[in-house]
Each structure stands twice: as structure tokens, then as C-alpha cells.
Amino acid sequence: MKEFISHALDVAKAKGARYADIRIIDHREQVVTVKNGNVDGIGDQYSQGFGIRVLVGNSWGFASSAYVAMAEIERVATLAVKIAKASATVPGEDVNLGSSVTSTGQYTTPIEVDPFSISLEQKLDLLFRADEILRRNSGVKVSEANAIAIRNHKFFSNTEGALVEQIIYEGGGAIAATAVSETEVQIRSHPNSLRYQGTSGWEYVTNADLVGNAERVAAEAVALLSADVCPSKETTLILDSSQLALQIHESCGHPTELDRVFGTEAAFAGRSFLTTEKRNKFRYGSDIVNLTADSVRATGLGTFGWDDEGVPASSTPLVRNGEFVGYLMSRETASKLALESNGCMRADGWNRIPLIRMTNVSLEPGTCELDDIIADTEDGIFMETNRSWSIDDMRLNFQFGTEIGYEIERGKRGRLLKNCTYTGITPDFWKSCDAIGNSRHWRLWGTPNCGKGEPMQTMGTGHGASPARFRNVKVGVFR
């Protein structure tokens, strides 16, 4: 492997690159999906290949290939340089990568049970048991249960002397019940919609207790069909930690990506309202709002040893006591602010360039018990588990929908509500936050489907949160 890497970097340098890096990746993914008592999908996916990124002058080029062979290196490295030289015909600013990155070492996700050591028979057995309980409820039209295991083995090396090897494991699984009436569809899932996934072993799935929650999930899906519709009004909103995790993802994680701020995602993912003059001078949320980006917390989908520029895992405050203080950065973007990268560059495969991606962007716990927050709420709505999401290109105007909600009346959880939605403007919303659950309620969730970049890359990100309360929020957008 070292010979392969050295040759790639030598060719790139010889052809004119002032910097080059290479990633060689062997990716294995196993998914099992059961639906309505049948196997809906099952199988293994393998992908291997390498990508070479080069900087010639101040222009970037990248080429990749699935054919991991010495004969292919020279073609791909030469092509990467040729592409960078073509980039130079439409040139931009000088590129400064900051301090050299010379990381060396190995990292493997700490796991208790290798998810690939669990046989497909065992996985199917678990999923069939959960699926069968979902289907016991005659009101359930579609029952689903899934499990996923990922092993991503990658080498990174650059012309500055870095050489790291990582094996990142991911495990996950979820169940969902869909109930259908003449006029509508209601879905309930557990532990989360959009799959439940973390950097972990098989224990992540067993801890989720899919079987133990199936009866409740089915009953809630059916009950939603006859529930009252979320009213349209301005009220107090309490979000459960999983919905808050996606709120953080969309309204804090994305706008703190420094490439968006500098406009390089303008045509696709969008830009950001958190422009550079606002750092350390902008009131993002109320005094109790503290948001952190880290790549070190156990089980986070943004947890690793080094990012895809070889920068070590770290922790960075983004919002402190309500004030906006930090960004998610790459080497190139950090240097524009005279800072060092905090290691947020990741690619979703050997055939993609690294981009600034969220690591684990989390709301730090507050001091409240959830029961006390509810008891202290005269009139409001509690919303749980994401169902829909949308936010504008500057990350200001958002609208979310949740699977389920409950009215809160005089400090007590009341009637069940369906079709719950809420909308707002990011800093106004976070400034209205007046209670955050304590560490007992804090949970780190995974968002495995974050899309960004062209060609599109899908990345897993982590988000921790406790339930929290927000005042004067517009709910019930579409009744």
C-alpha cells in the first residue's frame, strides 16, 4: 500500500503539483430490510477505489478510479494535474493551506460487537420479530424494520508527510409503522425517522430495543389517524431531542460551514447568514444556548481519528452563551481567517473530494428536567420525531413537520395532535429558547443522509440535544 501511495504522490509532484493527497478506500456495507413480513432488501455492497487531489499553483484538480492497480496510478495522477491546470485558466485567489499536516497513526472505531460478525440469519430474526409485532395491529398498512452495518477502511497520505489509516464502523437500525385511511397517511418510527445510525458496533442496534418498542409505534401510528390536527397559532413549542437534533443540523450546522460563508456552495447547497464579520459579535440565541462541534464523542456519526485532510479530531465551540463564536473549517478556509483547520473535511467515498461537513454539532445540556419544563408551560405543543424539513438558502427561514405532537395545557401533556408543523427564522427562534433539558435527557443522534456538493455527496453527521422549549413559535402551517 505504501508503495502505491508513494508512487501516486511522486507522479503528482513530478507533473507539477505543489501539494497532493491520496485516499484509498475499501467500503463494505450490509443492509437488511424487512417489510410487511417479507424481506424487502438484503445484501452486501462493496466499493473500492482511490482519489488523488492536487494543487497546482492556486488551482485544484481531482481524479479517481475504481481500478486500484499500479498501472492506473500514473493515468489518474496525471489527469488530476491536467484538470488542475485547466482550472487555472479561470483563476481565483491565492490558496494558503496553513500549517503543514503531518499526522501519522491508526484509528479504529471502538466497538463492542463487530456488526459483520452478526450473521444475516440473526439480523433477519431480530427484524422479523419487530415487524411481526408491528403487523399485529390491524390498522398498520405497512410495517418496516431495517438494520445496517458499515465498515470503511481508508488510508490518507499527503505530500507533507501525513499517513493515517482508519477503520470506521457504523451500525444502526429502525422500525416504522404506516397507517392509512381513506384520506391520509400517518407514520411512526423508532428510535428516529431517517434511520438510526452511529459509529458503533452491533450494540447500537440491540440498545435501540426495536422489538420492545414495536407495539407502541404501531399503536401511535394508528391513533394518529383519528387525532386532532395541530392548531394554527403562535404558541410555546417544546421539541424532543431527536427533532431538535435536525433543527440544530439545519439551522446551526449548515450555516457555520465556512465554505458556504465564502460562497463556494452558492449554486447548490446555498450560502449562510453567519458571515465572517458576525463572529464574536452576533447574538445567535439566548444566553442558555451553547452549541459545539466535535469529532470525538463516542457513537457520533461525525466521530473519527482524522478528517480527510489528515487534521486530528477536535472540539470547537460554535455558539457560547448565545453568541456566535466559531465555524466548521477546512485548511484553506481557516487560513482566510488566520485560523487553523478544526478538521471538518470529509468525502463520502474514494471518488469524491473532501468538503466541509458537520462533525457532531450539538446543543449542550441545560439544567431542567423535562417534566419541569412541561409543568412550567401554561399553553403549548410538544413535538417529536422529524417528518419533513425545509430551510432557505441562507439558512434563515425554516419549516419542520413532526410525526407526532401533544397539546400542553396548564402544565400537563394533553390531547394527541397530528400533522404538526412549525416555522420560524433561525436567530429569532434560538433567541426564544428559555429552557433546555439537563444531561439526563441529552442524547446523541445520527443524521446519515446529509446532502452537499456536486456531484452530490451523502454524509453522516451527529447531533446531540436534550429537549428544549421555545416561545412564540408559529405552529400548524398547513392544516
Add this chain to the structure above:
Amino acid sequence: MNFRQIAEAVMAASFADETEVLAMEQNESLTRFANNYIHQNVTERNVQITVRSVIETKIGIAVSNDVRPESLRELAIRAYDVAKLQPENPEFKGLPPPQALTSVKAFDGAVAECTPEQRAASVGIICRKAADRGCSAAGSMTTSSLNVGVANSKGVFAEHRFTLADESTVIMGQNSSGWAQRTGWQLAAVEAESLADEALSKVTMGADPVDFEPGEYAVVLDPYATADLLEMLAYDGMGALAVQEGRSWMNGRIGQRIMADNVSIIDDGMSTGGIPWPFDFEGVPKKVVPVVASGVAVSPVYDSFTAGREDGKQSTGHATPPSPQGRFGPAPMNLFLRAGSTSVEAMIKSTKFGLYITRFWYTRTVHPRDAVVTGMTRDGTFVIRDGEIAHPVKSLRFTQSYVEALKYAQAIGETTRVLRSGFGGAVSVPAVKLAKFRFTSSTR
């Protein structure tokens, strides 16, 4: 190794009752620009081989990008081993038999051989035009060539080579922006000069936007916005699986007049007016499917699995690639909204008060059964007053049933635009005028 050799290697190694090989070979290059310079410039060479092994009614899937003979043998065995583990699925009626295929030309050597220098020259035109006007351009140009092959042990052997060229830009001024996009299988379909001019015209029109009160208004949609109507309706239920599971907007509406009678939506994989594909990912030839005919909901599209669940149904040739993650179900990849006879100018002129919208962004389903969608307007939203564009407004959020929106289609544009969509397909869409569209909030 070519597709026939790959297919033969897998078939020879398979012990299954039935075996299917799908190979998608791709050479794709993308040049990306922002702030008037190229900041990302990439190329990829890859092949994905998917093997479906069938033992009686049990299916195993294995996917790999390793084409070495020993790896292909191993892939066949893995798919077989996975199939062995499962219970029988009586709803699966077997892999489709071979049918006569018609070839269609969709390959342009100029796209396949497009160099990084050519792409840089094209995006350079956009960047320089933007810079000359004191604006900032971002966007991308993609050129790709693909070879899709499907073979199965019943005798299906289908192979289609095609190219795709796509170029798009958002150009930003002081407080406004404009968008333009071109897609085609020929390189001539993407033309940077007109692309930049179109986006720049919206930058000029959109300068100094003002706040606007959300509410229900008549709208004139550019084809970019119309494309979202078709794509979300496709996602929310033009496939038979969604209908069978009761989560489609077509449920309970088939045979009913649910849209204006000037609305006809068809899927036509053979039409050279889009990005043609002669067969689906099971090797079944694509049939022309009228999804909505003169406002009446007619039929979703089928693959062999969903067709096998209904008496007398045949696959319409709309299978998506098999995946271990589960069945996505059949999907239309070549949608056309039939053109009408009205120009955008005439639509605006006939509007007393309403909005003219360039495109929608970040749209997501709120309620699937009525295809209620929320999203933002972007890159040019304008008030129409007394038949003229009065002034630009800031982007608005809408929450609207797309089915209901098309019930109030008052006019359909006379020309259509081909735009890239999911699974390598495209939509062909005109502008439309809708009498009612519901905006629920605004942004800053």
C-alpha cells in the same frame, strides 16, 4: 472487460434458479465554479455491478465495483448465499422474460470526449460575463458517458450507451440573483453565453427586492419551477408501489378529473425530446405511460414486482436499480408535461395581480396523499400587477398541494425545457400559470 464478458462471468458462477446482472459503467467529469473562478474540478471512472440471485421466490442482492473474474464469481456466490437465507416471498413472480428492444441514439462523442480545458472554457465565459457586470457567478458543468447493461438467465440482454451534458449557474448581484440551466445528451445543448445572459437578466430584474405579505396568489412559473411540480409528484406517488401501499396522491383519484384539462403528464423513455432510455433496470422496454391525461389521473408506472401483484398488469418498464436497502419501487425517468400555446409574456399580461417565479428550492413533502409540499422561491420572485412585472420581492415560503395547484392551471407554456432529474433521467417542462398558490411565510 465489457458488459457481455461481465454478464457471462457472473452467470457461469451462479447456482441460482434465476440470475440477473446489472452493470452501470460511468465516466463523469464535473467542473465547479464560485466567486467567478473554478474551485473544484473532478473526474471519476467507476463501474457498479449488481447481481440479483433468485431461488424459487427468494431474492439475494450483492453489489460491487470490482470486475476481476474472481471477484465476479464471488459476487454471484454472495448473492446466492443471501437468497438462501430468506423465507419465500409469494408476491415475487420471477425475473422478467426477454422482450424486443428498440435502440435509441443518445450518445454524443463530443460529450464523452469533452476535456477539462473545454469545460473550463465554457464556465469561463459565465465567470467573465458575471465579473464584467460586477456580479459573482457560481455553478457547474457536467459531462458524463454511461453504459448501462442488463442481462438475466431468461435471455434478457440489453445495453444502452448514452451521454449527458448539464450546465447551470446562479449569478449574484448586490441583493438579487438569477438562475439558468441547460441539459441534454448532446454537447450543443449546453451553451454558456445564453446561460449567463438568462441568469444576468434576472439579476437586473431582481435588484432591490422588497418584503411581501404571504398569502394565496396567482403565479406564473418558469420551467425550472414547473420541473419541481413534476419531480415531487413523481416522488410522491407516480410509482405503483406507492399506490399499492396507500401513500400516493393517486390513491382514490385514478379515473377522476383532478387537474385542469390542459394538464397532460406522460412518461416516454423513447422520446428524443428528453434524455431517452429504451429499457429499465430490469431490461424491460419502456412503454409510454399517460400518468395524467387532460386532467384525469390515469395510471402509475410499474416494474415487474408491482405488476405481478395485480391481475393482468404488465411492467411498463420503470424499474429502478435493485438495492439491498429495499425496494424504492418503479419511477418515471422521462416525464413530459405537454406544452400548451401560451408564451410567458402572455401569461404575465393576462394576470391582474400575482407572482412570477424563477424556481423553487429545498422542497419537501409535508403530506404525501395530497402531495402537499413546502419549499422556497429563489433567484427571482416578482410581483405582477395589471399585466406587467411591477417589482421584485424577497424569497417566499410556500406550503401547497401540487395536485390542487395543477387543478388551477390556467395556461401552459408553448415551449418546453429539458432538465436533469433523478436516476439519470430528465423532465421536459414548459412554463405554467396557476390561478392559486399558497405562500405561508417570507424570509429576510
